[in-house]
Amino acid sequence: MASRNILAALSSAAILVTALAGCAPADEASPSPSASSGASCAPGGLDTRQAGKLTIGTDNPAYEPWFSDNKPDNGKGFESAVAYQVADRLGYPAQNVVWTQVTFNNAIAPGPKAFDFDINQFSITPERRKAVDFSSPYYLVRQTVIGIKGSKIAGAKSIAELASAKLGAQVGTTSYQAITELIKPSTQPQVFNNNDDAKAALENKQIDGIVVDLPTAFYMTAAELDNGVIVGQLPQVGVPETFGLVLDLGSPLTRCVSEAVDKLREDGTLTALEKQWLAATGGAPELS
Amino acid sequence: MAGRHWRGSRAVVTTPFHQPSEIQRGRIAYRRRQTIRSVLLAALSTGIVGVLLAVAVTGAPGWERVKQSFFSPEVAWRYLPEILDGLWLNVRLLVVCAGLALALGLLIATLRTLRGPVFFPVRALATGYTYTFRGLPLIIVIYLMAFGIPGLRLQGTPGVLVLGGAALVITYGAYLAEVFRAGIESVHPSQLAAARSLGLTYRQTMRHVVLPQAIRRVAPPLLNDTVALQKDVGLVSLAGPIDAVRAAQIGVAQDANYTPYIVAGVLFVLLALPLIGVTDWVTLRAARRQSAGS
Amino acid sequence: MLLSCENVRKTFGTTVVLDDLSLRVDEHQVVALIGASGSGKSTLLRCVNLLTDIDDGTIRLDGEDITDPRVDPDEVRQRIGMVFQSYNLFPHMTVLRNITLAPERVHRRPAAEIREQAMEWLGRVGLADKADSYPDRLSGGQQQRVAIVRSLVNSPRLLLLDEVTSALDPELVGEVLTMIRGLKDEGMTMVLATHEMGFARQVADQVVFLDGGRVLEAGPPERVLGDPTEPRTRQFLARIIEAGRL
Numbered sequence: 001m002a003s004r005n006i007l008a009a010l011s012s013a014a015i016l017v018t019a020l021a022g023c024a025p026a027d028e029a030s031p032s033p034s035a036s037s038g039a040s041c042a043p044g045g046l047d048t049r050q051a052g053k054l055t056i057g058t059d060n061p062a063y064e065p066w067f068s069d070n071k072p073d074n075g076k077g078f079e080s081a082v083a084y085q086v087a088d089r090l091g092y093p094a095q096n097v098v099w100t101q102v103t104f105n106n107a108i109a110p111g112p113k114a115f116d117f118d119i120n121q122f123s124i125t126p127e128r129r130k131a132v133d134f135s136s137p138y139y140l141v142r143q144t145v146i147g148i149k150g151s152k153i154a155g156a157k158s159i160a161e162l163a164s165a166k167l168g169a170q171v172g173t174t175s176y177q178a179i180t181e182l183i184k185p186s187t188q189p190q191v192f193n194n195n196d197d198a199k200a201a202l203e204n205k206q207i208d209g210i211v212v213d214l215p216t217a218f219y220m221t222a223a224e225l226d227n228g229v230i231v232g233q234l235p236q237v238g239v240p241e242t243f244g245l246v247l248d249l250g251s252p253l254t255r256c257v258s259e260a261v262d263k264l265r266e267d268g269t270l271t272a273l274e275k276q277w278l279a280a281t282g283g284a285p286e287l288s
Numbered sequence: 289m290a291g292r293h294w295r296g297s298r299a300v301v302t303t304p305f306h307q308p309s310e311i312q313r314g315r316i317a318y319r320r321r322q323t324i325r326s327v328l329l330a331a332l333s334t335g336i337v338g339v340l341l342a343v344a345v346t347g348a349p350g351w352e353r354v355k356q357s358f359f360s361p362e363v364a365w366r367y368l369p370e371i372l373d374g375l376w377l378n379v380r381l382l383v384v385c386a387g388l389a390l391a392l393g394l395l396i397a398t399l400r401t402l403r404g405p406v407f408f409p410v411r412a413l414a415t416g417y418t419y420t421f422r423g424l425p426l427i428i429v430i431y432l433m434a435f436g437i438p439g440l441r442l443q444g445t446p447g448v449l450v451l452g453g454a455a456l457v458i459t460y461g462a463y464l465a466e467v468f469r470a471g472i473e474s475v476h477p478s479q480l481a482a483a484r485s486l487g488l489t490y491r492q493t494m495r496h497v498v499l500p501q502a503i504r505r506v507a508p509p510l511l512n513d514t515v516a517l518q519k520d521v522g523l524v525s526l527a528g529p530i531d532a533v534r535a536a537q538i539g540v541a542q543d544a545n546y547t548p549y550i551v552a553g554v555l556f557v558l559l560a561l562p563l564i565g566v567t568d569w570v571t572l573r574a575a576r577r578q579s580a581g582s
Numbered sequence: 583m584l585l586s587c588e589n590v591r592k593t594f595g596t597t598v599v600l601d602d603l604s605l606r607v608d609e610h611q612v613v614a615l616i617g618a619s620g621s622g623k624s625t626l627l628r629c630v631n632l633l634t635d636i637d638d639g640t641i642r643l644d645g646e647d648i649t650d651p652r653v654d655p656d657e658v659r660q661r662i663g664m665v666f667q668s669y670n671l672f673p674h675m676t677v678l679r680n681i682t683l684a685p686e687r688v689h690r691r692p693a694a695e696i697r698e699q700a701m702e703w704l705g706r707v708g709l710a711d712k713a714d715s716y717p718d719r720l721s722g723g724q725q726q727r728v729a730i731v732r733s734l735v736n737s738p739r740l741l742l743l744d745e746v747t748s749a750l751d752p753e754l755v756g757e758v759l760t761m762i763r764g765l766k767d768e769g770m771t772m773v774l775a776t777h778e779m780g781f782a783r784q785v786a787d788q789v790v791f792l793d794g795g796r797v798l799e800a801g802p803p804e805r806v807l808g809d810p811t812e813p814r815t816r817q818f819l820a821r822i823i824e825a826g827r828l
Contacts, residue, residue, distance in 0.1 A: 030326030105537075110357060110544055168528060172541030190448075190528030191538065197435070201528055204438035206448050430610060481633055482670035482729075486684035487660035487736060502676050 041256035048116050048253070054092040056083050057102035057115030058248075063195065064219045065277055066121060072099045078215070078277035079119045082138055083089065085269055086117075086245070089260040098168060100239025104194075106173045108132050113248040117257055122212060123174040124244040133251050136244030136258040143178040143234040144217035144284060147209035148202065149227040156231055158288040159183055160229045166190065168207040169270035174241060175211040178234055182210075199224060215278045350494035354387070356545075363547040367539035371552050374535035379559070381453055381521040381531075386514050388457045393464025394503075398494065400465070401472055414465070426520055429455040433525035452524030460517050464510065471506035472498055509568035515560050583647075584609045584771050585630065590639035592795075594695055599625045603639070603794035607740070607773060607788075612766050614782035615775040615804070617792035623775035626792070627742045630773070631664050632710060644739065646743055660688055663733030667745040669725040671717040672733070677704070680711040681732045689736065696735065703731045707761055723754030727761055734765075741765070743774040747781075759785075779822055783807050789814050 002210070049055050058079070061070050068076035075084050076228045087097050100115055107118045110131040123141055145162065147153050153165045162183050168190040168233060169176040172216030179189045190207050192198040198210045199220065212220065245261065247254050264270045308316070315346040318547040347349060399407075421429070433455040437444050445451075475498050483493040503510075532552045539548035585607040594602040600622045607613050614621045628634040630641055632648060642647045648658045655760040671680050681700040685691050704710045707727050709720075717725055726746055733741060743762070747755045759781050765772065766785055776782055782789055782803060789806040791799040799812045810816050 105541055108541070108544065127543050171534065171537055177542070178539065188530060191525070191530055191534055192528060193526060197526070197528075200435045200439070201448070204435065206438060206528065268293075478666060478670045479672065481628075482664075482666060482672075484656075485631055485659055485662070485664040486732070487656055487688040488684060489656050489688075494688050496687065500718060501672075504674060534724055558694060 013164065018051055041090065041259060044096070046090060046116075046253055046256060048107040049114075050098065053096050053098050054087050055098045055100055055114070055116045056087070057100050057113070057118035058083075058120045059104050059107075060101045061194075061196070061233050062120075063216060064223065065215050073097070076277075078139075079121070080274055081277060082264070082270070083119045085264055085273070086257065086260045089263055090256060093130060104170070107246050108172075110249070113246075113251075116247070116251075116253055118246040120246075121216075122246050123241050125174065132249050133247040133254040134244035134248065135254065136261045136265075137244050138261050138264070139274075141174075141241040141243055142175050142214040142236065142284075143175055143182075143211055144214045144243070145183075145209050145211050145234065145287065146202075146217045146221055146225070146229040147229055147231050148205070148225065149229045151205075151208050153208050153231055154229050156287065157285075159234070162209070162231075162287075165208040167204075168192060168201055168210045169212070170195050170198060175213065182234055182237060195220075214284060217284070218278075218280050230284050232285040234287055311534045330399065342559050358546050358550055360545055360547045363539070363543050363545045364523050366543075366552045367536065368551060370530075370535040370539065371532050371548060373554075374530050374532035375555055375559070377529060377531050378518070379520050381449075381456070382514075382518050383523065385453050385460070385521060386517055388453075389444045389460040389464055389517065390510070390514075392457060392461035393466075393468050394499075396461065396465035397468035397472060400469055401494075403490070407495075418462045421459050422466070424459065426455070426459050426523060427526070429524055430526055434524070448527040449524065449529055452527050452529070453521075456517065456521060456524070459572050460513065460520075463513055466515065467509050468502065471502035475501045480505055508567055508571040511563060511570065515563050515567070518560060518563070519556065583607070584611075584643070585628065585773070586640075586642040587626070588642070590626070590629060590685055591637045592622075592629060592634065599795050600636070603792075603796055605790060605797060605800075609771050610769045611787045612772045612774070612785055613788045613790060614772060614786035615790050615792060616777070616779065616782060616818075621792040622795045623675060623792055627664065627744050627773065627775060630740075631662050631742060632658055656688075659727065661739045662737055662742060663736060663738035663740070664742040665717070665726070665729050665746050667748050668747075669717075669722070669729045671725055673717050676714050676716055677709070677720070677728050680717070680728065681735055684732070685735050700735060702726045702752050703734065704728075705750065706755065718775070721754060722750045723757045726750065726754075726758050730758070730761060730765075730771050734770075741770055741772045741774075743772060745775050745777065747776070747778055767784065777822070778821055779807055779819070791818070793818070 044052065046054075056072070058067070058072050062072050062077075062080075064077065066077050066079040068074060068080065070160045072080050072083070075081060084094055084097065087094070102113075102115060102118055102120075104120055104122075107113070107120060108116075108122060108128050108131060113132075117135065121141075122128070122134070128134070140184060145156075145167070147155070148254060151154075151164055156162055159182065162186065163185055165185055166189075167179050167183065167185055169179055169192070171191045171193060176189065176191060179185065190198075190201060192201065195210075195212060195216070198207075201207045202210050204227065211234070214233060217230050221230050247257060356366065396414045396417060399410050400418075430452055433451045434448050437451060438448075479497055480493060483497040485489075485524045488496070507571060522531040525531040530538075532555060533549075536548035536552035540546055583606055585605075587603060587605040590600050590603045591598070592689065599620075603622070603626065605613070605626075611761055613721060615626065617623055617777060625634065629636050632719070635794065638647055639649075640647055643658065643661065647653070648655075659664075671677075672683070675683065678697070678700055681703070682696045685696045685699075686693060701710060701713060704713055709727060710727075714719060717728070720728065730743075730746070746762075747758050755778070759778065762772070762774070762781075763785055774782075774786075786803050789803045790797055791806060791810070791812070799806055799810055799815045805811075806815065807819065808817065
């Protein structure tokens with residue numbers, strides 16, 4: 001009786017091992033990150049997810065002044081314009097561009113991507129490079145503190161004056177890191193799923209201020225907040241913070257997309273677009 | 289044969305020391321051999337399966353990447369302090385919210401059992417409350433209370449933690465009220481009859497006879513709901529405060545590595561273990577007392 | 583006259599359980615209610631104890647109309663003790679606490695005094711060593727005797743016993759019946775619903791046979807149990823004898 005049980009156990013174990021070995025995930029033959037095998041960037045002929053179409057990702061809601069009316073495909077707003085310019089240089093006119101929704105944190109998380117590139121105010125950081133590819137930068141970022149007129153930080157001129165403030169930021173952003181690494185307030189910062197929640201908390205006076213990038217700061221204080229006021233830009237510490245397009249780690253498109261962005265910078269398109277969409281972002285005070 | 293008693297007869301002849309017969313000794317020896325054999329077999333098969341699984345998993349091609357992405361010790365160590373800080377918030381909220389939710393649930397359940405026409409509005413309100421808040425998703429309640437109420441700019445609006453905690457208390461109170469009510473109604477009516485026959489008033493009956501039994505009966509589902517509450521308290525992080533999951537999320541975003549989620553998950557399970565242990569112990573104890581003489 | 587039920591009527595839905603029932607119990611009397619299941623014995627006891635409202639008729643205790651809606655039922659129940667078929671001890675309290683709860687809470691007597699009285703009673707019925715045990719540790723007969731003690735500490739005027747031995751194993755019935763006999767000797771007024779015809783014959787001053795919600799026959803035990811006038815009484819008793827309960 002016992003020997004029959006042992007036999008049964010051993011044979012089922014053998015079957016189990018075979019099954020496991022068969023299901024073992026074949027490792028994705030990941031091409032080494034930098035070699036795009038020397039292929040030229042054939043206009044309209046890149047190795048995109050959908051042949052002949054370029055899939056671009058961004059979040060919903062798509063905030064101003066980066067986009068307009070929460071419709072990335074209308075070409076209005078700085079990032080929407082940049083995206084269409086990049087697509088054009090790659091050989092994909094507007095009708096061959098497809099937009100897809102991707103949440104901010106999902107885009108920079110490790111794992112395969114549902115887009116060819118994503119544009120959504122992603123700051124380039126070394127940690128994120130471990131999970132995704134970045135294109136060349138297309139915008140220089142300044143983190144900015146905004147508040148409500150008459151609040152205790154409204155008139156702050158230096159970081160030291162923010163030490164006792166209750167600040168907020170969106171989770172997973174360099175804005176949040178700016179709070180913890182630069183400002184280092186004595187009260188724990190509040191973290192929100194998105195900037196809408198942060199804005200609500202600010203309006204409800206549950207926090208004294210929030211940190212966002214400069215253009216968002218301008219837009220929020222001008223159009224969205226009652227009595228919103230820009231307290232000041234945070235000093236640039238170390239390597240200047242820049243935005244880049246996000247691509248899948250080791251994507252074959254990275255080189256071509258970077259070249260396209262470089263071309264936009266060289267021929268002044270980026271500057272022109274900045275002037276067109278981010279014109280109001282001048283003259284914000286600097287915090288010392 | 290020394291020591292013999294007759295089955296079915298009142299007279300039992302006992303001897304001070306009973307020697308098992310040879311047959312019985314044979315049976316004992318056989319059973320002992322069988323037990324040893326089954327234990328060894330169990331150990332052997334467990335060992336084989338364990339080794340096979342370990343080899344299969346660690347030998348699989350994707351294992352290195354999984355290990356790095358989910359089980360990286362450096363990342364775990366780096367974010368452990370912040371996650372523990374967040375967990376402390378979870379624990380404090382749990383203690384306060386669980387206590388208040390239990391009290392609220394007991395109150396509502398008792399109100400629903402009040403008899404007499406004058407109490408009709410009270411019963412109706414209590415019933416309406418349990419229906420509403422068992423249906424409303426907790427996330428909506430938290431958003432309404434932590435964002436919506438302060439938006440009204442009323443005098444003396446409390447902070448986000450208080451509002452978020454209140455949302456948890458109100459929502460869980462509805463579930464607990466139903467559990468308590470089931471407990472109250474499960475107390476056999478004969479207990480009430482006995483208590484009333486002794487001259488105890490309705491309120492005295494509830495307090496001394498019904499509620500103590502009701503609470504003991506539903507202690508297992510109550511504790512179960514408390515374990516669930518322990519996980520849901522983290523939702524106050526929607527309104528800004530950093531709890532363990534949020535701290536893990538920040539770590540995950542910063543390092544593009546999922547280990548912080550694993551760390552937070554393990555901590556939550558460890559936190560729940562004592563509560564689960566208490567639940568099981570209470571269940572056993574309650575089952576003993578349950579059916580005494582009813 | 584201690585208890586008087588006059589033309590009591592009780593229906594549950596369309597079923598008439600008590601139909602124009604009249605009964606008199608004098609002080610120190612023991613009345614045994616006998617009858618088939620569903621004849622209304624338990625319902626009658628519950629109506630006397632005001633656990634159930636009657637649909638018509640009057641019940642008087644010591645001359646006072648206790649079925650008057652203005653009467654406080656809790657107060658009336660302090661004067662009447664009731665013991666149930668399933669003992670109904672409170673399982674979450676010790677035996678002693680079961681007994682002392684009501685006198686403490688209802689009559690507000692000092693704790694030490696009640697404790698002493700309770701221990702004395704328990705001693706009298708041989709259960710003093712069980713005072714700190716929980717009901718689940720006692721046998722059925724012991725629980726029922728505790729239930730009787732519990733109903734007595736309020737010094738009730740009247741004791742109602744609803745088939746108190748029906749749930750017990752036969753060898754445990756005796757100890758309960760002995761206790762009831764002792765109570766009778768002390769002059770307790772009792773109404774007991776029972777199937778124990780032999781016991782009824784020994785202990786009852788009056789035997790009342792209920793049939794279809796009415797008193798069909800009432801009188802001294804020798805007559806009702808030995809030589810009943812009504813044919814249905816004979817029928818009922820014949821069945822009981824067959825079942826070996828007489």
